[in-house]
Amino acid sequence: MKWSSLLPLGLTLCLMLGLILTIGGCAQRLDRDTCMNLTSDVSYCLAPLQNDLSLSQTQKVNLEVDGSKHQLLSQLELTPEQLTLVGLAPLGQALFTLTFDGKRLESQQSALLGEAFKGEYLLALLQLIYWPIEEANLQLRGAVLRTIACEATHCRGLYSDNTQTQVLEIRYSQTSPWQAQVILTFEQAKLTLKITPLA
Numbered sequence: 001m002k003w004s005s006l007l008p009l010g011l012t013l014c015l016m017l018g019l020i021l022t023i024g025g026c027a028q029r030l031d032r033d034t035c036m037n038l039t040s041d042v043s044y045c046l047a048p049l050q051n052d053l054s055l056s057q058t059q060k061v062n063l064e065v066d067g068s069k070h071q072l073l074s075q076l077e078l079t080p081e082q083l084t085l086v087g088l089a090p091l092g093q094a095l096f097t098l099t100f101d102g103k104r105l106e107s108q109q110s111a112l113l114g115e116a117f118k119g120e121y122l123l124a125l126l127q128l129i130y131w132p133i134e135e136a137n138l139q140l141r142g143a144v145l146r147t148i149a150c151e152a153t154h155c156r157g158l159y160s161d162n163t164q165t166q167v168l169e170i171r172y173s174q175t176s177p178w179q180a181q182v183i184l185t186f187e188q189a190k191l192t193l194k195i196t197p198l199a
Contacts (some may be wrong), residue, residue: 032107034120036120036124039167041160041161042143042167046100047131049078050132055078055178056078057075057076058074058197059196063192063193065191074086082099083123084097085098097109125184130177150171152183154175154180157170167186181197
């Protein structure tokens with residue numbers, strides 16, 4: 001079974017990277033859902049922002065969806081009041097901007113993308129990677145996120161309540177998530193996300 005909600009995200013990134021020279025300044029602003037289905041029996045609602053965390057980070061993002069590989073840069077700005085994530089092509093052109101104030105999620109993106117780009121899924125994956133496990137678990141239905149043993153320095157796994165099977169795995173190159181290179185594997189969606197902090 002394919003993860004039909006996330007696959008359009010990967011396919012849209014393919015479209016964005018393939019058409020980057022033709023994407024102009026024409027953009028649309030969309031309100032996005034903050035709750036979504038990760039699988040048929042697992043859902044996640046975006047967690048509130050963390051009161052004690054402010055961060056500015058540039059990241060290299062490698063995305064592989066169903067065998068198709070792509071790379072982009074992201075600029076993440078996080079304060080107790082707002083999270084802003086800007087997706088950039090390798091040459092620096094802005095592809096999308098996601099803004100989340102802890103309750104409302106807004107996406108600004110090229111009009112060429114239409115409704116296909118689902119920014120809420122990207123933020124959900126980032127929260128599963130970086131938010132404290134206890135906070136992420138409060139937002140999950142049908143699954144639990146926990147620390148697991150692995151060959152990497154540190155790992156998290158998301159496990160379905162119904163089947164007790166692993167939904168996704170997150171590997172960290174060091175114990176501090178924000179400084180680590182992170183690899184998220186979601187086999188059901190045929191998705192691998194690799195994040196490398198640059199600054």
